Amino acid sequence: MKKRGLIKVGMMLICVLLTGCMGGCKDLDRGKVVFTTSLAKDELFRIDQVSCTLPEYMLYLVNTQNKYEEIFGKEIWQVSFEGITLEDNVKDNVLAKIARMKSVYLLALQKEITLTEQEEKHLQEAAKKYFSSLSKVEVEAMGVTEEVVLQLYRENALADKVYHEIIAGVNPEISDDEARTVTVEQIFLRTGTMDSEGNVITYSEVMKAEALDKMNSFRELAISGEQGFTELAGRYSEEENIRISLKKGEGDAVLEKVIFSLQTDEISEVIETQQGYYLLKCISTFDKAQTDANKLVLIEKRKNEAFSKEYDTFVEKLARKLNEKLWQKINLNQTPGVNTKSFFEVYEECLENF
Numbered sequence: 408m409k410k411r412g413l414i415k416v417g418m419m420l421i422c423v424l425l426t427g428c429m430g431g432c433k434d435l436d437r438g439k440v441v442f443t444t445s446l447a448k449d450e451l452f453r454i455d456q457v458s459c460t461l462p463e464y465m466l467y468l469v470n471t472q473n474k475y476e477e478i479f480g481k482e483i484w485q486v487s488f489e490g491i492t493l494e495d496n497v498k499d500n501v502l503a504k505i506a507r508m509k510s511v512y513l514l515a516l517q518k519e520i521t522l523t524e525q526e527e528k529h530l531q532e533a534a535k536k537y538f539s540s541l542s543k544v545e546v547e548a549m550g551v552t553e554e555v556v557l558q559l560y561r562e563n564a565l566a567d568k569v570y571h572e573i574i575a576g577v578n579p580e581i582s583d584d585e586a587r588t589v590t591v592e593q594i595f596l597r598t599g600t601m602d603s604e605g606n607v608i609t610y611s612e613v614m615k616a617e618a619l620d621k622m623n624s625f626r627e628l629a630i631s632g633e634q635g636f637t638e639l640a641g642r643y644s645e646e647e648n649i650r651i652s653l654k655k656g657e658g659d660a661v662l663e664k665v666i667f668s669l670q671t672d673e674i675s676e677v678i679e680t681q682q683g684y685y686l687l688k689c690i691s692t693f694d695k696a697q698t699d700a701n702k703l704v705l706i707e708k709r710k711n712e713a714f715s716k717e718y719d720t721f722v723e724k725l726a727r728k729l730n731e732k733l734w735q736k737i738n739l740n741q742t743p744g745v746n747t748k749s750f751f752e753v754y755e756e757c758l759e760n761f
Contacts (some may be wrong), residue, residue, distance in 0.1 A: 446730045449550075451737075452502075453728045457509050461733065462550040463559055466502045466750060469549055469740050473748035484739065494739050502734075510722050512568035517721070520568050526761055530560045533757035537750055548742040560754055567758065573717055574710040583693070588652050589666050590691040592636055594625055595646035597683035607681075622677040622684045629674055629688070635673065636674065636688045645683070650690065654701055662687070712714035 446453060449461040474485055475497070486493050522530070534557035541551070596618040599609040610618070625643065629636040640649040653666060662685060665675050669689035678685040 445582075446728060446733075446749050449733070451730050451733055452506065454506065454509050454725050455513060457513055459505050459509060460555070461737075462552075462555050464501065464505060464737070465549040465740075466551050466559065467505055468498065468737070469745060470748050470750040471501055472739050473499060477748060488705070497739075506727075508563060508566050510725060511569060511580065512562040513725065514718065514721050515565040515569035518569055518572070520565055520572065522564060522568075526564065527561075527743045529757050529760045530564060531557060533753050534560055537753040539566075539748060541747055542744065544742065544744045545747050548681045548740055548745045549747075556750075560757065563571070563714065563754060564761070567761075570714055577706070577709050578712050579706055581702040581705050583698055585655065586698045586705055587693050588654050588697045588701060589669070589689065589693070590650065590652045591644055591666055591669070592640055592650050592690060593648075594622065594636075594644045594686040595643050595683055596622055599683070618684055618709055619677065619679075620712065622686050626674060626677060626686055629686075652694075652697070 446458075451459045451464050453459075484492070484494050491741075534553055538546075538551070538553040538556050541549075541750055545557055546552075597610075598615045598618055599607045601607055621643070625639050628634040629639060637649065653663065655663065655667065657663075658666070659680055659682075661680050662678060665678055666689070668685060669675060669687065669692070673689050675685075675687040676726050678687070
């Protein structure tokens with residue numbers, strides 16, 4: 408049962424990783440990507456004048472691998488999804504993560520952003536702390552030196568600094584109305600079915616009229632108090648979830664307009680959408696805790712949009728080369744005794760001093 412549970416989690420992870428890679432790997436597809444063997448022997452890829460060496464990549468990969476194994480065990484690598492292994496997805500995502508960091512580092516160089524003497528000192532201390540935690544076996548398995556660790560910490564730090572410089576002008580003010588969540592209960596009757604190929608087959612006009620009549624009768628029963636809305640929804644709704652909470656921009660535009668106009672306990676008119684008919688009852692128009700949480704989400708969204716706007720323009724101009732021959736040789740670490748997983752944690756601790 409434990410093994411089946413791990414496999415199930417692994418399957419979900421692969422779905423997430425596939426989505427993540429689709430976003431992250433696009434960074435590798437921007438600009439001119441040239442698959443080549445003309446790079447140096449241990450040079451995995453080059454973005455303009457900045458390179459990623461095999462030891463740098465293995466440092467990221469090994470730490471990521473050990474984090475997965477710490478949580479899910481080594482069995483996780485047995486999982487595959489539609490012929491794609493979790494190992495391949497992790498490798499791709501690590502490659503995309505480093506490529507993005509190197510690209511942002513280049514942007515920092517273009518903007519002439521530098522580290523202060525104090526920041527450099529903290530990074531040197533962090534590199535020494537992490538490297539001294541490695542055993543001889545781990546150093547040899549990854550091929551790293553303290554200077555490799557320090558350079559990666561420097562590049563990450565400059566990438567972080569340019570990110571914060573770009574988002575500094577983002578307006579942090581989010582109104583309650585913009586961030587509020589409305590909770591409603593819903594009754595839904597569909598007006599069509601979907602065939603095996605995903606095509607929608609609309610009901611006949613007679614069947615649609617019958618569905619509309621039912622919805623109008625449900626509304627009359629709920630408004631008169633003859634039957635409770637929740638009871639009607641539980642008995643007749645063809646939507647799995649009776650109660651939903653929505654933020655602005657999350658749902659169907661037609662439904663959203665109605666949802667955000669309702670008062671508490673108010674029941675809507677019957678709403679027609681492409682999927683079918685809806686009847687809504689407002690349960691809550693404002694949740695202070697949820698609204699405050701949504702504000703944080705929206706602020707982060709604004710920051711990411713501001714950064715992406717400048718980053719996307721910059722990265723399109725970058726020429727990229729990948730050493731395909733070297734890339735095909737890279738696998739997860741199989742050397743016993745290589746358990747390091749604190750590379751990213753040590754760096755995050757270092758950032759607290761900035």
